[in-house]
Amino acid sequence: MKNVCFLIGNLNNSGGTERVTTLVANELSKRGGYTISILSLVDGLTPFFSLNENIKIYSLYKKKISFKNNFFGAIWSIRSFVTKHNIHTLIVVDSISCVFTVPALWFKSINHICWEHFHFKNNNGVAYRNFGRKLAAKFCNYVVTLTNKDIGYWLMGLGKTKAKLINIPNPSPYMTVKNKPNLQYKVVLTVGRLTHVKGYDLLLQAWADICVEDKEWQLFIVGGGEEEENLKKLANKLNIINRVVFAGTQNDVSIFYEKSSIFCLSSRNEGLPMVLLEAQSYGLPIVSFDCDTGPSEIVTHGENGYLARMGDIGEMSFFLKSLMYSEKNNYISFSESAINSSKSFHVDNIINKWCEII
Numbered sequence: 001m002k003n004v005c006f007l008i009g010n011l012n013n014s015g016g017t018e019r020v021t022t023l024v025a026n027e028l029s030k031r032g033g034y035t036i037s038i039l040s041l042v043d044g045l046t047p048f049f050s051l052n053e054n055i056k057i058y059s060l061y062k063k064k065i066s067f068k069n070n071f072f073g074a075i076w077s078i079r080s081f082v083t084k085h086n087i088h089t090l091i092v093v094d095s096i097s098c099v100f101t102v103p104a105l106w107f108k109s110i111n112h113i114c115w116e117h118f119h120f121k122n123n124n125g126v127a128y129r130n131f132g133r134k135l136a137a138k139f140c141n142y143v144v145t146l147t148n149k150d151i152g153y154w155l156m157g158l159g160k161t162k163a164k165l166i167n168i169p170n171p172s173p174y175m176t177v178k179n180k181p182n183l184q185y186k187v188v189l190t191v192g193r194l195t196h197v198k199g200y201d202l203l204l205q206a207w208a209d210i211c212v213e214d215k216e217w218q219l220f221i222v223g224g225g226e227e228e229e230n231l232k233k234l235a236n237k238l239n240i241i242n243r244v245v246f247a248g249t250q251n252d253v254s255i256f257y258e259k260s261s262i263f264c265l266s267s268r269n270e271g272l273p274m275v276l277l278e279a280q281s282y283g284l285p286i287v288s289f290d291c292d293t294g295p296s297e298i299v300t301h302g303e304n305g306y307l308a309r310m311g312d313i314g315e316m317s318f319f320l321k322s323l324m325y326s327e328k329n330n331y332i333s334f335s336e337s338a339i340n341s342s343k344s345f346h347v348d349n350i351i352n353k354w355c356e357i358i
Helices: 016-030 071-084 095-104 127-139 148-158 200-211 228-237 254-258 274-281 313-324 328-345 347-357
Strands: 002-008 034-042 056-061 089-093 111-115 142-145 164-167 187-191 218-222 244-248 262-265 286-289 305-308
Touching (some): 002 016, 002 071, 016 034, 071 095, 089 095, 095 111, 095 127, 127 148, 187 200, 187 274, 200 218, 200 228, 200 313, 228 244, 254 274, 262 274, 262 313, 274 286, 274 328, 286 313, 305 313, 328 347
Parallel strands (some): 002 034, 002 089, 034 056, 089 111, 111 142, 142 164, 187 218, 187 262, 262 286, 286 305
16 A cells, blocks of 8 residues: 655645645545545644545644744654655645655655646745745656646746656546536626635626626626625625625535536636636536636637636626627537536546556
8 A cells, every 4th residue: 555645735725726635635545555644734634625534634733833933843744744654655735845845855765746736937926936846846756737838837947857747637526417507597607715816806897897788697706715805895896796796615616506607717827727627517618817827728719618818808708798698509519518628637537647656
């Protein structure tokens, strides 16, 4: 049995990174030959997403601390953990944590994998992530990117790498869905954390433009975050608060996919958005900004959705209206194409790729 450990920031969080980590860990635990554990840097003992019972969870620190002040302590704690639990493969969820794991694993024969969830051009405002990427490229066995495009960015940014760069996309968590969306629901759905990078301020402006002419459709925003109050104030200012539903954080988002007609992604930056894979599994046509990586590898413009130029609010509004008011047969064609596209992200295919490197 190989002991495989995922190292993550905090498994209690409700974001896409935690969701896909949970999904991959669960699927690996179902296959023979692996013992799976998840180590959170902070807390993580009450996971937001459901874990299989045979997956063990651990916490490096019970509460939030200053890693700047506890830098060497964190390194030593990680080293002690992998030694005590005889870890064969350590999968580091987010390249920033490689600033700890690379020195922690020096002179140890452990398969060291960096799993990048952003794209190389985006450090999410944290300079340490750039340093973590340099360490990962030089000392890890593998660096896993979510898109082929991002492999190119790594090579352009760092040149030749000792680590093997490999693309493993996120798997779709919904592969057995029997859902037939239709325009009668008159709901545009978006799902994600309410942060600046998700671009909901841009989406609200596009929605305000739509509401000038349309008096029936609703925009559902599922998720919570630090921008929630600012977004509600913006919706009020744009006089569309009665046309927007802020549904908050939800453990089960399936009911929202089932009762929606269109999915919209307004992000300024992405890795490979799981919400787009989920939406396609439910047959929802997608309108998305064509941000640097992610959407263009999922959405085929004019077939299963539309890609608006990044930040172009007018184009976002135009493509949303194109789907909202499309003919039934055209909408069905988009929906069927979305379902077919989702099959390439089937969880079994993705887990097979993980098994090849762990």
